[in-house]
Amino acid sequence: MAAMQRRNLLAAVLGGSTAMLSDIRGVPQTIPDGALLASPFSATTVPDLARTLAQQPHRPRGTPLPREFQRLDYDSYRRIDYDRRQALWADSNLPFQIMPHHRGFLFPDRVELFEVAEGQATPLRYRPENFNFGGLPVPERPEDIGYAGFRILFPLNRADHFDEVCSFLGASYFRGLGRGHSYGLSARGLAIRTADPGGEEFPAFTAFWIERPAAGATAMRVHALLESPSVTGAFSFVITPGENTTMEVDATLFPRVDLPRIGIAPASSMFFFGPADREGVSDFRPSVHDSDGLMMITGRGEQLWRVLANPRDLQVSGFQDHSPRGFGLVQRSRAFTDFQDLGAHYERRPSLWVEPLEEFGPGEVHLVEIPTQSEIHDNIAAAWTPRQGLQAGSPRRIRYRLHWLSEPPGPPGLARFATTRVTNAVRGARRRLFVLDTTRLPLGLNAQPRISTSAGEVQALWMQENIETGGLRINFELDPGRASVAELRLRLMVGTTPIAEDWMFRWTG
Numbered sequence: 001m002a003a004m005q006r007r008n009l010l011a012a013v014l015g016g017s018t019a020m021l022s023d024i025r026g027v028p029q030t031i032p033d034g035a036l037l038a039s040p041f042s043a044t045t046v047p048d049l050a051r052t053l054a055q056q057p058h059r060p061r062g063t064p065l066p067r068e069f070q071r072l073d074y075d076s077y078r079r080i081d082y083d084r085r086q087a088l089w090a091d092s093n094l095p096f097q098i099m100p101h102h103r104g105f106l107f108p109d110r111v112e113l114f115e116v117a118e119g120q121a122t123p124l125r126y127r128p129e130n131f132n133f134g135g136l137p138v139p140e141r142p143e144d145i146g147y148a149g150f151r152i153l154f155p156l157n158r159a160d161h162f163d164e165v166c167s168f169l170g171a172s173y174f175r176g177l178g179r180g181h182s183y184g185l186s187a188r189g190l191a192i193r194t195a196d197p198g199g200e201e202f203p204a205f206t207a208f209w210i211e212r213p214a215a216g217a218t219a220m221r222v223h224a225l226l227e228s229p230s231v232t233g234a235f236s237f238v239i240t241p242g243e244n245t246t247m248e249v250d251a252t253l254f255p256r257v258d259l260p261r262i263g264i265a266p267a268s269s270m271f272f273f274g275p276a277d278r279e280g281v282s283d284f285r286p287s288v289h290d291s292d293g294l295m296m297i298t299g300r301g302e303q304l305w306r307v308l309a310n311p312r313d314l315q316v317s318g319f320q321d322h323s324p325r326g327f328g329l330v331q332r333s334r335a336f337t338d339f340q341d342l343g344a345h346y347e348r349r350p351s352l353w354v355e356p357l358e359e360f361g362p363g364e365v366h367l368v369e370i371p372t373q374s375e376i377h378d379n380i381a382a383a384w385t386p387r388q389g390l391q392a393g394s395p396r397r398i399r400y401r402l403h404w405l406s407e408p409p410g411p412p413g414l415a416r417f418a419t420t421r422v423t424n425a426v427r428g429a430r431r432r433l434f435v436l437d438t439t440r441l442p443l444g445l446n447a448q449p450r451i452s453t454s455a456g457e458v459q460a461l462w463m464q465e466n467i468e469t470g471g472l473r474i475n476f477e478l479d480p481g482r483a484s485v486a487e488l489r490l491r492l493m494v495g496t497t498p499i500a501e502d503w504m505f506r507w508t509g
Contacts, residue, residue: 041121054254077105079134100147110146176404184290184349191263203228263383303501328353415500440470455483
């Protein structure tokens, strides 16, 4: 499976055209010059459209793009800048503003954008005069080429400035920010056959209906149409910016074919190296990653922490459960000294927490770790995979809330594993020394570490109070023997009661 290139720009535009059907709810097939006619819009418009499209063959994409924008590279695409003074609602004294993304580079496909107000949907027409092209050549006779996506602005960090809160760009990818964050990991509308030897299918959002917010609103709603050869979908996002920016997602999927493996609420992130995985790394920075672990609260209320890795070979893990209370890719390293990067500031990257708003039923949190030689690639993917998948012709409604925040909540009083360090042990070439530090715990606890491994042997287990942090430090060695993989799990107990989340680690060698 190829890693997905990204950094300031999201990669993975694998879809095609976004023409609307002319006979469905008045949405035009294309938007020719002068045809900016409003059409009725209601809460059933996008679900009706997705249902109808699912009964027809998939529409291949491929809207023509002027040659001036066909061969843009990373640097030239970044030179195209939308004029903030022309943002939608910039002159309306509303709390939100919209700025479209230009087509080009990794984002050549047209995505239809509509403004919804008073029950009417009006197409947003491409206006080249709203962009600063930074000296790039532009067509002499610009046509309505549409947009690649859009971003939402809100006074997130201070009252007198509109900050970017989220961005929808590329296939079904989107990103969000809480207060004080900078962009890192991404969410997706849906994942299909991630890490499958036969190849992954990438659904794409092909149209968005953006509801005009009321004066003084603290949240806004966006509707989206999702399409792929196997499925269509109607999505609704209620976006509430803040310290913890949330997106309440209400999606209905209409599968054309049986889909035994899908990913619900998928996320993509980057893990290059960290203190638990520095083998072969020559870099002045202690760590480079957007996320350092997968956190999960099971349906029984158990909290799990799985440390991420940049493996030599593709690794796939499944954490089976019934209706988890939450899961997500988390960035726990929050100090500049954890990264020492004056440009990237990885300590500001948000975590993404998925809170189900209904029971997900039986399934597993699916984690994929892909080898990478660079920090410009997303190499981590996580999603909920329902055991039953989707059946052709049977719609499935899914509701969950996404939290873009620094640290997800969990059971009160439960310690967390703040750092995991791994290095060569003194004895033996393959032996590994593990050093774990927890967050603060009450002093004097008679805690007992219980550790298990699927292969090899754990030795030299030792625990002490860490007077610098107020938590515990736990050291042990793993002798893997002849094994190439070992699944490790550590629990801290006082009697039969856990006092910390379960720590999990996959060693490969």
